[in-house]
Amino acid sequence: MNNNEIKILIVDDDEIVRESLFGWFEEDGYFTETAKNAVEAINKINATRWDIYFLDIKMPGMDGMELHKRIRDIDKDAIVMMITAYASVETAVQALKEGAFDYITKPFDPDYLSHLVKNAVKQKRLTTENIKLKDSLKELVPPPDIIGGSVHIKEIKKSIAIVAPTSTTVMIRGESGTGKELVAQAIHCQSDRKFLPMVSVNCGAFSETLLESELFGHEKGSFTGALYKRKGKLEIANGGTLFLDEIGAIQPKTQVDLLRAIESKEFSRLGGNDAIKSDFRIICATNSNLEEAVKKGLFREDLFYRINVYVIQLKPLRERNEDIPDLVIHFISKYRKKMNKMVDGIDSLAMDLLLQFEWMGNVRELENSIERAMVVAKKHLLMKEDFLLNSQMGTVQFNSNLSLAEVEKKHIINVVESNKWNISLASKILCLDRATIYKKLKSYGINRPEDA
Amino acid sequence: MHSVELIPVEFNLPNLLLDLAKKISSIIAADVFVEQLSKDISKYYNHERGQYDASKILKYIEALDKANYSLVITSVDLYIPIFTYVFGLAKVNGNAAIISTHRLGNEFYGLPANTEILKERIIKEAVHEFGHLIGLRHCANFSCVMSSSTVADEIDIKSNSFCASCNLIVSKNET
Numbered sequence: 001m002n003n004n005e006i007k008i009l010i011v012d013d014d015e016i017v018r019e020s021l022f023g024w025f026e027e028d029g030y031f032t033e034t035a036k037n038a039v040e041a042i043n044k045i046n047a048t049r050w051d052i053y054f055l056d057i058k059m060p061g062m063d064g065m066e067l068h069k070r071i072r073d074i075d076k077d078a079i080v081m082m083i084t085a086y087a088s089v090e091t092a093v094q095a096l097k098e099g100a101f102d103y104i105t106k107p108f109d110p111d112y113l114s115h116l117v118k119n120a121v122k123q124k125r126l127t128t129e130n131i132k133l134k135d136s137l138k139e140l141v142p143p144p145d146i147i148g149g150s151v152h153i154k155e156i157k158k159s160i161a162i163v164a165p166t167s168t169t170v171m172i173r174g175e176s177g178t179g180k181e182l183v184a185q186a187i188h189c190q191s192d193r194k195f196l197p198m199v200s201v202n203c204g205a206f207s208e209t210l211l212e213s214e215l216f217g218h219e220k221g222s223f224t225g226a227l228y229k230r231k232g233k234l235e236i237a238n239g240g241t242l243f244l245d246e247i248g249a250i251q252p253k254t255q256v257d258l259l260r261a262i263e264s265k266e267f268s269r270l271g272g273n274d275a276i277k278s279d280f281r282i283i284c285a286t287n288s289n290l291e292e293a294v295k296k297g298l299f300r301e302d303l304f305y306r307i308n309v310y311v312i313q314l315k316p317l318r319e320r321n322e323d324i325p326d327l328v329i330h331f332i333s334k335y336r337k338k339m340n341k342m343v344d345g346i347d348s349l350a351m352d353l354l355l356q357f358e359w360m361g362n363v364r365e366l367e368n369s370i371e372r373a374m375v376v377a378k379k380h381l382l383m384k385e386d387f388l389l390n391s392q393m394g395t396v397q398f399n400s401n402l403s404l405a406e407v408e409k410k411h412i413i414n415v416v417e418s419n420k421w422n423i424s425l426a427s428k429i430l431c432l433d434r435a436t437i438y439k440k441l442k443s444y445g446i447n448r449p450e451d452a
Numbered sequence: 453m454h455s456v457e458l459i460p461v462e463f464n465l466p467n468l469l470l471d472l473a474k475k476i477s478s479i480i481a482a483d484v485f486v487e488q489l490s491k492d493i494s495k496y497y498n499h500e501r502g503q504y505d506a507s508k509i510l511k512y513i514e515a516l517d518k519a520n521y522s523l524v525i526t527s528v529d530l531y532i533p534i535f536t537y538v539f540g541l542a543k544v545n546g547n548a549a550i551i552s553t554h555r556l557g558n559e560f561y562g563l564p565a566n567t568e569i570l571k572e573r574i575i576k577e578a579v580h581e582f583g584h585l586i587g588l589r590h591c592a593n594f595s596c597v598m599s600s601s602t603v604a605d606e607i608d609i610k611s612n613s614f615c616a617s618c619n620l621i622v623s624k625n626e627t
Contacts, residue, residue, distance in 0.1 A: 003592075016533045020507065026544050028600065029589040110535045111602035 003029035006121055007049065010034045011041040011067065012056035012083060017106070021054060024113070038062035038070075045074055051124050052117070053080045057088050057095070068095055077127055079120045134195065143189030144182050147330045148323030152315050156183065163310050164190035169262070171307055172285040174314030177364030180285035181245065183312060187283060188241040196240035199233045199280075204246035212254050213270055216261070222271020232269065234261055237280040247307065248288035248299060259303045282307065317359040317366060324355055327363060331370040332382065339374055346382040353384055409444040412437070421448055454482035455520040456582065459513070461491045464527040465553065468571060472525075475571075476578050479613055487522075498531070506530040506541040506550055513548040521585050523578060524550040539601070540577050542584040549581035556604060573607045579614075587625045588618050 008030045010021045018034040025032040035041035037059055044050070053071060055064035062070075064082055071078050082103040084092040092103035101123070102116055146157055163170055164187045172180040181200065188198040206214055209223065217232030233242060244250075250258065261267040262282055266275045284307045293299035317323070328346055336343055346354075350373075359365055373386040402410075412430065416437070419425040427434045441448075458473050460466060469486050477484035496508045504526075513522050530538050530552040539556065542549030556573040559565045576597055583598045591598035596615035601607045614622065 003589075014533075016507070020532045020534045023541075023543060027584060027590050107531070107534055107536050109602070110538060113535070114600060114602050 003121075004031055006030050006051050006124065008032045008052045008054065009041065009044060009050040010054045011036075011038065011059070011064070012054070013037060013059045014056070017056065017083070024110070025117075028117070030117075038064075038067040041067060042070060045071065049075070051079060052120050053078060054083055055080060056083045057091050058085070065091060065095060065098075068098065068100060072099055079124060081116065081120070137195075144185045145330070146179070146182060146186055147326050148320065149326060150320040150322045152320050153323060156312060156314065159310075159312050160186050160190060163187060163312075165192065167191075167281050169282045169284070169307050169309045171309070171311045172283065172314065173311060174285075174287060175316045175362055176287050177362030178314040178316060179363050180287075180314060181243065183314065184241070184243045184283040184285065188243075188281075191241070191281070193240050193281060197237065198241040198243055199237040200243040200245060201233050202245045204249035208251040208254060211250065212257065215254070215258065216267050216269055217276075218270035219272040222269070226271070229269070232267075234267060234280060235269075235276055235278050238278040240280065242280045242282050244282065244284045246286060246288075247284040248286045248290055248293055250299075252298075252300065255300045255303045259300065259306055262303075262306055317362045321355055324366065325351065327366055328354060328370060331367050332374070335371055335374040341374060341377065342380055343374055343377050343382060344380055347384060350382050350384040350387060353387060405444075408440070409446070412440055412444070413446055416441070416446075454480070454586070456480070456482050456484045457487040457518060457520050457522050458484055458578075459487045459489055459491070459522055459524045461489075461493055461509075461524050461526045462528050463525050463553070468567075468574075469525075472571065472574060472578070475575050476582075479575070479579050480582055482521075482582075484523075493526075493528070501531055503529045503531040503537065505532070506538050506552075507532050510541055510543070510546075510548055510550055513550070514546065518547070521582065522548040523582060524548070525553070525574070525578070526550065527553050529554040539607075540581045542581040544584050544589060545587050546585055549585055551577045551581055556607070561604065569608070572612065573604065576601075576607050576610060576612045579612055583614065583618065586622060588614070588621060591615060591618055593617065 008025050010018055010025075010032065012018050012021075012034070013036055015036070018036065022032050022034050033044060035044055038061055041055075055067055055071075057064040059067075068080050068082070071080060079101045080095075080099070082092045082095045082100050084103055084105050089103075089105065092100075092105075095103060101120055104113065104116065146153060146160075160183065170184075170187060172183050174180055184200075185198060188194060201211075201214055203211060213223075213226075213230065213232070215232050215234055217230050217235055218226050220226060220229045257267070265279060266277050268275055290299055290304055290308070294301050294304050317327075328351065332343060332346065335341070354366070354369075361368075369387060370382070373382045377383070377386045412426075415429050416423065416426045419429070423434050423437055427437050430437065432440075456476070458469065458476070460469060463469075473484040473486050491512075493504060493509055493512075496505045496512070497503075498505060509524065509530075513524055516522070530541065530550065532538055532541065537555060538552070540549060540551035551574065553570065553574055554560065556577065557565060557570045579597045580601075588598050590600040593599060593615045594609060595611050596618055597610055597612055598614060598618050599606075599610050601610065
């Protein structure tokens with residue numbers, strides 16, 4: 001930013017002051033204009049953007065104090081200097097409290113004005129640079145990828161885009177492993193709070209007292225073991241987002257305190273009396289049936305309605321199989337980099353297996369399976385046997401419709417395949433002698449594959 | 453080639469004038485000649501401040517409507533209403549400028565008088581104000597005579613001539 005890019009507006013009813021300052025700034029190369037009263041100034045402000053304002057406090061009609069407020073309403077980043085005589089220093093101090101950058105008392109040393117303007121220009125340059133850097137940062141730190149091209153995932157992405165820029169409380173519901181925290185991160189990263197932290201608390205992981213301390217913090221000596229003062233997550237999340245996972249696990253007493261904190265954005269540390277203010281946005285997640293918990297009196301109705309404002313319901317992976325190929329490719333790419341392995345895809349038979357699987361643990365389970373397969377993979381593609389080797393996919397999916405014989409058949413197949421048709425190893429696992437295994441294989445019509 | 457009238461008013465070092473005119477002339481490549489006018493500036497004296505109003509004196513000189521640039525040199529202390537003092541004053545692209553030696557001498561700061569330093573400061577201030585008259589603004593190059601100086605020490609830091617960038621602007625303005 002060169003001096004001629006800095007725009008200065010001088011507002012003073014005294015022509016000599018206007019002329020003197022104008023001349024001075026013109027010599028410095030700033031783009032400068034003057035206004036003899038507030039009305040003329042407001043017209044100029046409406047017509048163009050000004051970086052630095054010099055406002056005389058005492059002017060006929062609207063005074064400098066009022067004009068300062070108007071400027072703040074239009075441009076909160078404007079740098080405003082108040083010009084005052086000795087008699088109105090108190091007013092100038094009041095202007096500083098209301099956000100003015102500085103004030104000058106007439107007459108002043110040219111050296112002082114020179115320093116003042118240099119500082120103001122520096123501040124303006126830093127602000128402009130800061131905005132530019134934040135914009136670049138946006139590109140450098142993209143929000144987490146939500147993988148999948150299914151209609152459901154597209155809808156989820158739309159919902160995130162709608163709710164992210166607001167400060168509305170969001171409830172994310174879905175089975176374990178469906179990516180609730182990922183959605184919370186995406187909301188946080190697309191909101192204005194992205195440059196401040198998203199603080200996560202797994203409410204199910206703490207006892208009641210510990211959770212209270214975790215959320216609200218505690219003062220030194222507030223309970224046995226509280227040796228030091230500690231800030232709570234609500235306080236740490238100031239300006240950012242608080243992600244409360246497994247919110248259904250919160251005990252009734254904590255529910256009351258949390259409700260109060262959410263509503264007033266004010267709370268006290270355990271054992272403390274001081275009210276602490278914090279500006280946080282709440283995102284909750286649960287895989288439990290909160291409506292049922294409300295009916296049973298385990299979850300407070302008022303808290304439920306307070307947090308159940310905007311609901312994002314995530315479908316289990318088995319109901320959106322079409323996302324599996326994209327997820328598989330994503331995880332292969334992720335672990336290839338992490339493990340430095342030359343695996344770049346998946347065999348079609350292996351993919352069929354993954355598409356048929358029920359994935360009760362959802363995306364988390366799929367990711368773990370891919371990670372395990374990547375560990376054992378020997379080729380450049382993940383093969384069916386890479387998944388059978390070490391995962392639970394080889395285990396039989398039991399259900400109540402199967403006869404005992406069918407269960408036995410499935411289990412025997414699973415064990416011998418897992419042990420690469422080494423019957424001695426299978427006999428040890430099944431606690432049967434080798435002859436019995438051969439007999440059972442024959443009776444169930446199970447033949448050893450040629451390549452086994 | 454520009455012509456500059458060096459006009460002493462209430463100037464108490466008349467024996468320096470010819471030498472100053474010669475040196476300034478060589479730096480700015482203009483004809484500089486001393487113009488002896490008897491001007492009464494007492495009406496621009498502010499009794500409350502004990503100083504002379506530079507902007508009013510400048511307006512008075514400008515009104516004389518001279519064909520050449522006017523550079524008033526004075527020993528009285530100058531001010532403009534918003535500032536406690538000024539070393540000099542000129543309008544960008546104006547035709548008259550004023551400089552004061554009052555705060556340029558070492559003795560003003562309690563130091564032993566030094567004519568050489570004083571002369572060098574006067575020359576720099578004169579060239580600086582003349583720069584404004586020919587369209588130059590303050591320069592960010594600290595060694596350029598057009599860099600802004602609000603205290604005497606800053607005048608000593610800079611050279612007495614225009615930097616390459618300012619010279620370029622001068623050439624452009626002339627064509």
